[in-house]
Amino acid sequence: MPRPIGVGLIGAGNISDQYLTNLTRFPDVHVRAIGDLDGDRARAQAQAYAVGVAGDPQVVLDDPDIDIVVNLTVPAAHVEVSEAIIAAGKHVWTEKPIGIDRDSSRRLLDKADAAGLRVGVAPDTVLGPGVQTAKRVIARGDIGTPLFAQTTFQWQGPEIFHPNPAFLYARGGGPLLDMGPYYVSTLVHVFGPVASVGALGMRGAETRTVQVGPLTGTHFPVEIPSTVSVLMQFEQGGQAQSLYSTDSPLRRQGIVEIAGTEGTLVIPDPNTFGGDITITRPLTEMVVPPAPVVQEVIDIEQEGIMTGRGLGVLDMARAIRDGRPHVANGEIGYHVLDTLLSIEEAVVAPAFVPVDSTVSAVGEIPADFDPFAATL
Structure with a gap:
């Protein structure tokens, strides 16, 4: 008999609330267990979301009725934990990035392929109504x-x-x-795979200070560039420029503008699942200051049902049952990581660095995809 796909979580930290809020509402999945190195934290989350089993990560790996394990550990542990999930015979959905280096991330995908198992990689924000509506707008011309x-x-x-x-x-x-995975994933969904990148980077400070919680006042080192300016060239044509910074007193986030020959499309923050979408048309006549510049701005109706994190897990669950590819797959996650690491290398060079990996056509979520329907 059909049944919901069993899901377990490894990692009960901050982001687990966002996943659990949605996964416990989707009829097609059943959250069976939560594991964490801090067993008390796992048990607290299990109690908060009425999940039956909690403890260390092994309780998730040992459950025979769990089909997909959601890996919410810190980035440096992503590959190690995902490999343990594959070794336990379960599909993996991992928070971004897939890993922090190419070799181990590629090894993970190879192990999953050999075992006949799937890897899905966040962000699944690109599966939400915002980016998916934008893709349909572009495809329509x-x-x-x-x-x-x-x-x-x-x-x-x-x-x-x-x-x-x-x-x-x-x-x-x-x-x-x-944050780069949100923006690069969105650009890959729109323009296709990245061919090469150039970048400059800097550290605004050598140390930072914790400002909230029990560690308030604690200093820690900055090991990576805290500001990166990026240029990207795509295989199929098109370019992009991006800024990533945690050194700016002025907050400007979620800006994604796509200029085309007949208009500029402004889409929602890629760290969200939807929002306002507009097209600005070219001027039809010369405007001489101080006359105001007036351009036609068209509001685009967003298509789809708003949810949140966990949407990629649901798409994977349905794809497993349907025998089709899931959209936010491991190859895309690897290509995004490869692009981000190439950007890091371009900061050091500094020179344009080729992105060696590629992906085939990126899949789509249909406008009538209903997360709250019981389809399994």
């Missing part, structure tokens, strides 16, 4: 031929809200590896 994109993520840094932010400034973190 509403902005003509996409030419280039501009994205911006800048603010003062996560130490003002995160109680233990040091890992976000360690290898595998920083604004590039932490």
Whole structure:
């Protein structure tokens, strides 16, 4: 008899709330267990979300009725934990990035392929109504031929809200590896695979200070560039420029603008699942100051049902039952990581660095995809 796909979580930290809020509401999945090195933290989350089993990570790996394990550990542990999940005979959905180096990340995908198992990689924000509607707008030709994109993520840094932010400034973190996956994944969904990148980087400070929680006042080192300026060239044509910074007192986040031959498309923050979408049309006549510049701006209706993190796990669950590819797959996650690491290398060079990996056509989520329908 059909049954919901069994899901377990390894990692019960801050982001687990976002996943559990949604996964416990989707009829097609059943969250069976939560594991964490801190068993008390896992049990607290299990109690909060009415999950039946909690303890160390092994309780998740040992459950025969769990089909997909969601890996919410810190980036440096992603590959090790994902490999343990594969070894236990279960599919993996891992938070971004897939890993922090190419070799181990490639090895993980090879092991999954050999075992006949799947790897899905965050962010699944690109599966939400915002990016998916934008893809349909572009495919219809509403902005003509996409030419280039501009994205911006800048603010003062996560130490003002995160109680233990040091890992976000360690290898595998920083604004590039932490936030870059949202923006690069979005650009790959729009333009296809990245061919080469160039970049400049800097550290605004050599140390940072925790500003909230029990570690308030604690200093920690900055191991990676905290500001990175990027140029990207895509295989199929098109360019992009991006800024990632945690050195800016002025907060400007979630900016994604895609300029085409017939209009500029502004889409929602890629760290969210949807929002306002507009197209600005070219001027039809010359405007001489001080006359105001008036351009036609078209509001685009967002198509799809808003949810949140866990949408990629649900798409994977349905794809397993349907025998089709899931959209946010491991190869895309690897290509995004390869692109981000190439950007790091371009900072050191400094020179344009080729991105060796590629991906085939990126899949889509249909507009009528209903996360709250019971389809299994």
